[in-house]
Amino acid sequence: MDAKRPLFPSAFDVKPPKGAEDWQDLYPYYTRFQPSRRAEDDRKFWFCNSQHWPTALRPFDVIFLDFAIKCLGQYNSRHLLVPPANGIDYRILNGFVYFSPVAVAPDDIGPRVPQFMDRAGHYFMNWNDLLANWKTKVMSMIDQMNAISFTHLPDVVPVEWVKGGVGLDNTNALFEAYDKLIELSYKTWQYHFEFLNLGYAAYLDFFSFVKSQFPTIPDQAIAKMVQGVDSELFRPDDEVKKLARLAVELRVDDALMTGTVDQALAAVGARPNGNTWLAAWKAAQDPWFNFTSGNGFYSTDRYWIDHLDIPLGYLRDYIPRVKAGEVIERPTARLLAERDRITEEYRDMMDAEAQAVFDSKLGLSRTVFPYVEDHNFYIEHWALGVFWRKMRELSRLLQGAGFWPDEDGMFYLSRNEVRDVLWDYAASWAIGTRNVGSAVWPAEVERRRKLVDTLSAQPPLPALNDPPEVITEPFTIMLWGITSDAIQRWTGAVDDSGGLKGMAAAPGTVEGIARVLRSPDQLGELQKGEILVTPVTAPSWAPVFGKIAAAVTDIGGMMSHAAIVCREYGLPAVTGTGNATAKIKTGMRLRVDGNTGTVTILD
Amino acid sequence: MIGDGLYTLDFARIGTADHARVGGKCASLGQMTQAGVAVPPGFAVTTDAYAAMLAHHGLAAEIERHLAGVNPDDLDSVDRAAQAIRIRIRGHRLPEAVEAAIRAGYAAMGDDLAVAVRSSATAEDMPDASFAGQQDTYLWVKGADQVVERVRDCWASLYTTRAVAYREKNRIRHVDVLMSVGVQKMVNARAAGVAMTLDPVTGDRTKIVIDASWGLGEMVVSGVVTPDNFTVEKVLEEIIARRISDKHVELVGDITLGTTVEREVEAPRRQSPCLSDAEVIAVARLAKRLERQNRCPQDVEWAIDADLPPGENLLALQARPETIWSQKKKADAPKTYATGVMGIVSTLNAALPVRR
Numbered sequence: 001m002d003a004k005r006p007l008f009p010s011a012f013d014v015k016p017p018k019g020a021e022d023w024q025d026l027y028p029y030y031t032r033f034q035p036s037r038r039a040e041d042d043r044k045f046w047f048c049n050s051q052h053w054p055t056a057l058r059p060f061d062v063i064f065l066d067f068a069i070k071c072l073g074q075y076n077s078r079h080l081l082v083p084p085a086n087g088i089d090y091r092i093l094n095g096f097v098y099f100s101p102v103a104v105a106p107d108d109i110g111p112r113v114p115q116f117m118d119r120a121g122h123y124f125m126n127w128n129d130l131l132a133n134w135k136t137k138v139m140s141m142i143d144q145m146n147a148i149s150f151t152h153l154p155d156v157v158p159v160e161w162v163k164g165g166v167g168l169d170n171t172n173a174l175f176e177a178y179d180k181l182i183e184l185s186y187k188t189w190q191y192h193f194e195f196l197n198l199g200y201a202a203y204l205d206f207f208s209f210v211k212s213q214f215p216t217i218p219d220q221a222i223a224k225m226v227q228g229v230d231s232e233l234f235r236p237d238d239e240v241k242k243l244a245r246l247a248v249e250l251r252v253d254d255a256l257m258t259g260t261v262d263q264a265l266a267a268v269g270a271r272p273n274g275n276t277w278l279a280a281w282k283a284a285q286d287p288w289f290n291f292t293s294g295n296g297f298y299s300t301d302r303y304w305i306d307h308l309d310i311p312l313g314y315l316r317d318y319i320p321r322v323k324a325g326e327v328i329e330r331p332t333a334r335l336l337a338e339r340d341r342i343t344e345e346y347r348d349m350m351d352a353e354a355q356a357v358f359d360s361k362l363g364l365s366r367t368v369f370p371y372v373e374d375h376n377f378y379i380e381h382w383a384l385g386v387f388w389r390k391m392r393e394l395s396r397l398l399q400g401a402g403f404w405p406d407e408d409g410m411f412y413l414s415r416n417e418v419r420d421v422l423w424d425y426a427a428s429w430a431i432g433t434r435n436v437g438s439a440v441w442p443a444e445v446e447r448r449r450k451l452v453d454t455l456s457a458q459p460p461l462p463a464l465n466d467p468p469e470v471i472t473e474p475f476t477i478m479l480w481g482i483t484s485d486a487i488q489r490w491t492g493a494v495d496d497s498g499g500l501k502g503m504a505a506a507p508g509t510v511e512g513i514a515r516v517l518r519s520p521d522q523l524g525e526l527q528k529g530e531i532l533v534t535p536v537t538a539p540s541w542a543p544v545f546g547k548i549a550a551a552v553t554d555i556g557g558m559m560s561h562a563a564i565v566c567r568e569y570g571l572p573a574v575t576g577t578g579n580a581t582a583k584i585k586t587g588m589r590l591r592v593d594g595n596t597g598t599v600t601i602l603d
Numbered sequence: 604m605i606g607d608g609l610y611t612l613d614f615a616r617i618g619t620a621d622h623a624r625v626g627g628k629c630a631s632l633g634q635m636t637q638a639g640v641a642v643p644p645g646f647a648v649t650t651d652a653y654a655a656m657l658a659h660h661g662l663a664a665e666i667e668r669h670l671a672g673v674n675p676d677d678l679d680s681v682d683r684a685a686q687a688i689r690i691r692i693r694g695h696r697l698p699e700a701v702e703a704a705i706r707a708g709y710a711a712m713g714d715d716l717a718v719a720v721r722s723s724a725t726a727e728d729m730p731d732a733s734f735a736g737q738q739d740t741y742l743w744v745k746g747a748d749q750v751v752e753r754v755r756d757c758w759a760s761l762y763t764t765r766a767v768a769y770r771e772k773n774r775i776r777h778v779d780v781l782m783s784v785g786v787q788k789m790v791n792a793r794a795a796g797v798a799m800t801l802d803p804v805t806g807d808r809t810k811i812v813i814d815a816s817w818g819l820g821e822m823v824v825s826g827v828v829t830p831d832n833f834t835v836e837k838v839l840e841e842i843i844a845r846r847i848s849d850k851h852v853e854l855v856g857d858i859t860l861g862t863t864v865e866r867e868v869e870a871p872r873r874q875s876p877c878l879s880d881a882e883v884i885a886v887a888r889l890a891k892r893l894e895r896q897n898r899c900p901q902d903v904e905w906a907i908d909a910d911l912p913p914g915e916n917l918l919a920l921q922a923r924p925e926t927i928w929s930q931k932k933k934a935d936a937p938k939t940y941a942t943g944v945m946g947i948v949s950t951l952n953a954a955l956p957v958r959r
Contacts, residue, residue: 084952113948121944205950209940214809221839345838349808357940364943507841509880595841 006466007487010042016094017458020451023095026059028414031066031092046091046098046464047476051555052297054535056095056455059448060391060411060418063182064297064384065090065097067189073102075193080119081112082197088476095455098464101476123198127367134194138378141188145386148177148184150394152401153429171426178394178422182415185387192379199372206365209357213350218595220506224567225343226365229335231373234568236291236304236381237542239284240311241328243277244318252277253319261308287382293520295538296380299392299411302520303385313524314543321546328546335568373564394418401425402438404445412448413441462578463487500584502552502577504597505563510572511602512549514588516581531592533584537562545569550592552580552599566594574599610652610704614645614787624650626723626783631922638896640889640919643908645718645787646708648754650725652701653782656758659698663778665691666762675771678764685767689759697751705754706747709786717743717789717856720753722760725781742819742863743789743856750786757784790918791856794877795820795906796830798890799925800837806928808900810843811835811887817868817877818853820904820920827865828852831877835887842883847876882907885917893922900925 011033016023024032033041057065073087086102104112123130157169203226210222247253252274255267265281268274285305293310294301304311321328343362347355395410403409403421410418421437428435467487515530517523520541526532528547535554538561545551548571551562556575566573572594574580580599584590589602608616617625617633625633629647636642657663669684669691696702712718720741739760741753760766761782770777796815801808814830816823823830828851834844850873857864878886890903904921911918941949 082951083948109952116948117944120947124944201947201951205947208950209946214807216807217809218836218839218843221836342838346809354940357942357946360942361946507836507839509842595836595839595843 008461008463008465010038011046011091011093011098011464012038012042014093014461014464017454020094020454020458023451023455026095026448026451027057027062027092028066031062031090033091033093041091042465044089044100044465045467046100048460048462049090049097049099050460051536051560052295053097054555055298056452057092057097058299058411058452059414061297061299062092063185063415064189065092067186068192068297069099071189071193072197074190075197077102079194080123080197081115082120082201083109083112083116093464094458094460095452096460099476103468120198120201123195124202124364124368127195131195131371134191135378138188138191138383141184141191142378142383142386145181145184145383145390148181148390150174150177150390150397152397153426169430171429174422174426178419181387181390185384188379188383188387192375195368195371196375199368202361202364202368203372206361209361210346213354213358214346217346218504218507220504220563220567220594221342221346223563224339225346225362226369227339227564227567228366228370228373229330229332229339229568231370232377233373234330234542235377236288236311237314238330239288240314240543241318243281243284244315244322244328246280247277247315247319248322250274250277253323256312256319257316261312264312290382290385291377292381292385293523293538293541295536296384296388299388299408301385301388303381303388305385306389317543317547330568398425401435403435403441405442406445409441409445412445412452459582499601500552500574500577500580500599502574502580502597502599503556503563504593504595505556505560505575506551506566506571506573506594508550508570508572509591509593509595510550511589511591514552514584514586514590515548516584516586518581531590533580533586533590534562535581536560537565541565545571550590550594551575552577552584552590552592554578554580554582607704607707610649610655610701611708612647612649613708614642614647617647621649623725624781624783626650626725626785627923628721628723628921629783629785630723632785632787634896635893635919635922640892640896641915641917642919643788643790644712645785646712647723648701648705648708648784648786650781650783652697652704652754652784653758655698655701656692656695656755657778660695662692662695666778670767670771670777673767673771675768678768681768681771682764685762685764688762688767692759692762693755695755697755702751705751705786709747709750712786712788715745717745717858717861718750719785719787719789720744720750720757721785721787722757723783723785725783742821742854743861745861754784754786758782789856790819790906790908790920791910792819792906793909793916794818794882795904795920796823796886798886798903798905799900800890800894800903801900801925801928802834803925803927809837811837811890813878813883813886813890815877815883815886816848816850816853817872818855819863820906821863822852822854822865824904833878833883833887835883837887837891840884840887840891842880845876845883847874849873850877878907882917889917889919893919897922897924900929902926 012035053065069088069090076082077086084104086104089100089102091098153170153174161168206226207222210217247256250273252268252271255271256264258264259267265278268277289305289311291304292301302310318328347358350358391410392407396407398404398410398421399407413421421441424435424437510531512529512531514533515526516533517526518535520538523541523544526544526547529549531550531552532544532548533552536556537551537553542565545565546569550572551566552573553560553562553575554577556562560575562573563575572592574592574594574597577599584601591600591602612621612625614629614633614636617630622630625647632642632645666688669688673680673684675681709718722739739757741756744750744753761780767777770780794815794817796813797820798811798813800811802810802812813833813835814823815833816828816830822828829848830850831848832846833842835841836843850868852865853868854863854865886905889905890901893903894901901922902925903919906918906920908916908918940946
């Protein structure tokens with residue numbers, strides 16, 4: 001490595017795509033690389049988190065980048081005092097998100113240890129009780145968000161308010177609803193990280209111990225020992241499978257196979273047993289259809305419960321398989337037996353002393369790991385789904401008041417600009433004039449829409465500046481797979497001979513035809529037996545894993561969604577290849593080796 | 604049922620109590636057979652048969668006479684004595700009852716079946732595994748007369764120069780060492796080789812390392828060919844590395860000549876893998892199963908029989924404890940492990956930089 005020239009360019013030398021030169025004002029000042037801080041920011045290593053933010057952000061969507069990263073940091077640095085790691089610094093460059101883990105100064109690590117032992121120790125010792133309390137808190141967030149509604153300001157203040165001497169108008173409720181919704185989502189994000197860092201830390205401890213015993217053990221084998229089989233993340237898919245089976249049993253399956261959602265449901269309703277099925281369909285939706293086809297971080301996320309065509313599409317996939325006598329249910333007993341077998345066989349190879357340590361670390365990991373998997377359903381799918389539904393409601397309301405021509409216009413404003421719009425709306429209503437925004441925002445929203453689209457079209461650089469000697473932030477390694485190997489791959493130094501290297505995320509080797517999908521909207525194109533090649537997958541893609549032969553992703557580590565689900569389904573997976581979707585074209589023949597983490601293009 | 608129980612013993616009937624009189628190799632074949640592992644059928648010619656041979660001809664006294672004047676440091680004198688003893692053993696007919704038992708055992712296996720006749724050394728004579736290969740193995744033996752003769756040859760191989768010198772040096776009484784012989788159906792090996800239930804280079808027990816080549820496994824064991832080499836993750840049962848070699852010769856049975864012949868492997872086959880992935884996994888599972896049964900790392904010889912249907916064609920020929928790593932004292936891994944939250948602290952503080 002050249003000592004003078006960094007491995008990756010400086011953020012200040014990266015040019016925006018043509019036509020998006022003015023992207024900066026889309027995002028708050030604190031998210032941007034500021035020329036006045038260049039020396040400081042150039043000293044840090046930044047990696048692009050395209051796993052969680054795979055496309056350029058719309059201005060409103062900065063909200064969950066802000067909340068997620070701030071809340072992740074607070075638990076490392078202020079609640080638990082994780083000895084070597086503070087939070088993760090973040091920036092937006094050309095619409096994409098860059099992270100830089102913040103290490104604790106060596107001298108400060110020691111003094112943090114007793115505090116961490118005390119604080120983290122309390123959580124580990126009271127895990128189940130605290131977790132029960134956590135569920136109550138999160139459910140309260142969801143209930144409170146559900147209770148929020150946005151309504152047009154009326155022509156006149158209700159006469160009862162006037163006669164009752166209330167002395168206020170309807171704008172208070174509007175402001176309060178908006179502020180409350182944001183506040184609730186902010187709290188939700190804090191809860192999101194209340195247990196997560198600890199879960200990963202305990203897992204990492206188990207992981208490191210097993211690696212010390214068996215230096216060559218595949219990461220995926222360690223993951224398999226800990227992974228649960230009844231994660232709530234699998235429930236939505238399980239529910240659809242149950243509905244498919246019920247439809248066949250009640251002989252309403254053919255009614256579901258054609259037409260729009262409304263037409264199909266009406267056709268079922270007309271059948272003798274139709275209402276039994278419809279009741280089951282209804283019952284499954286709450287809460288299990290609070291399930292996004294994205295990851296919950298974007299205002300563009302489509303949730304099943306708002307887009308019933310998504311689960312219906314999966315249902316239409318499952319019904320013929322049920323009728324063909326296929327077992328579509330997940331073989332949970334077999335998976336559990338397999339997990340026990342793997343655990344037992346490695347354990348057998350250790351000496352008695354190591355076995356005792358293994359048992360204790362495995363026990364803790366298995367206690368904490370369900371949270372790592374399940375929280376995703378409660379937060380990203382359920383709570384954030386409610387948040388986005390309510391915000392869309394507000395965007396439509398303001399569309400009605402003339403602020404923008406399209407119903408998603410609000411998401412091209414920052415959350416603070418929306419607060420201004422609400423004021424504009426309230427003040428003009430009170431004054432009796434036309435709001436100013438309707439003359440400003442339509443053109444501005446259009447300009448920003450073009451900017452975001454232009455930014456999204458240019459793939460981001462994987463990293464900026466030089467990597468550090470060591471990376472100490474557990475998330476960076478576990479979640480994003482940022483290791484020296486990964487960094488090497490990004491530089492293009494390794495293997496360009498028709499092969500791609502990534503993480504050996506789920507075992508097995510398979511050959512097949514590639515299907516490159518860039519968005520969940522394309523899922524319908526996927527044919528049975530194909531190899532899914534995609535930037536990143538989300539939990540609600542679960543039904544497609546029953547169809548594919550293997551998965552290859554650009555982004556993601558051992559604990560990324562595609563890795564977890566592929567291990568569950570017994571499919572080979574190679575994650576974090578960096579550029580599989582760019583190098584592979586639909587129709588190419590591939591060999592996916594999930595044992596070594598290689599993908600070979602065969603023709 | 605093959606064997607009369609006294610002089611010959613069917614692999615399927617070898618009990619723990621019999622181990623001393625059938626030798627290590629046959630004991631292992633017996634154990635595998637009874638555990639349901641697919642093993643080519645056969646029988647052991649017990650040490651009782653050998654003892655009867657010695658007794659019948661007064662060979663023990665004769666052997667001691669030959670060796671009485673030998674100076675263990677003078678290899679020439681050892682060599683002369685050893686050769687004389689081998690000639691004496693080969694020069695005698697087998698006792699009638701012993702020969703009848705061997706002929707009956709062989710006849711029970713089939714009509715003029717090709718068999719392998721292998722020495723099966725007893726414990727006193729097998730202080731380390733490297734010595735085990737000293738005694739003779741005869742492949743593709745056909746006809747009862749031949750079998751009887753080869754059994755006697757195996758007995759005689761107890762008196763090779765090296766074996767005699769070894770016992771002299773270690774003060775083992777020669778006539779106390781008895782020998783058993785295995786008579787086993789010959790495998791028509793399409794491919795064969797060795798599987799170790801640890802990585803022989805690193806001692807890593809999470810790996811199964813397989814060497815495989817075309818034809819009989821002798822080419823792999825003797826190092827005449829560079830075999831294909833596969834590494835299988837033991838627990839996940841997945842192939843994690845493969846090295847396909849140029850396998851220029853193979854040892855195969857020749858029915859018309861009634862023997863094994865070494866022949867050139869034709870071009871396209873030389874460089875193709877001699878095992879499919881599924882076969883590699885099957886071999887690994889076999890080795891793993893034997894490791895479990897014997898409760899220690901194993902060195903397994905196996906073959907894929909071209910005459911048997913897929914799924915039933917993988918045979919175990921031999922399993923013995925791995926000796927090199929197992930004897931090595933376990934490297935002193937750090938014995939103090941931090942547990943609980945302290946464990947997490949040390950992992951967070953220390954493990955991460957190491958992993959980079």
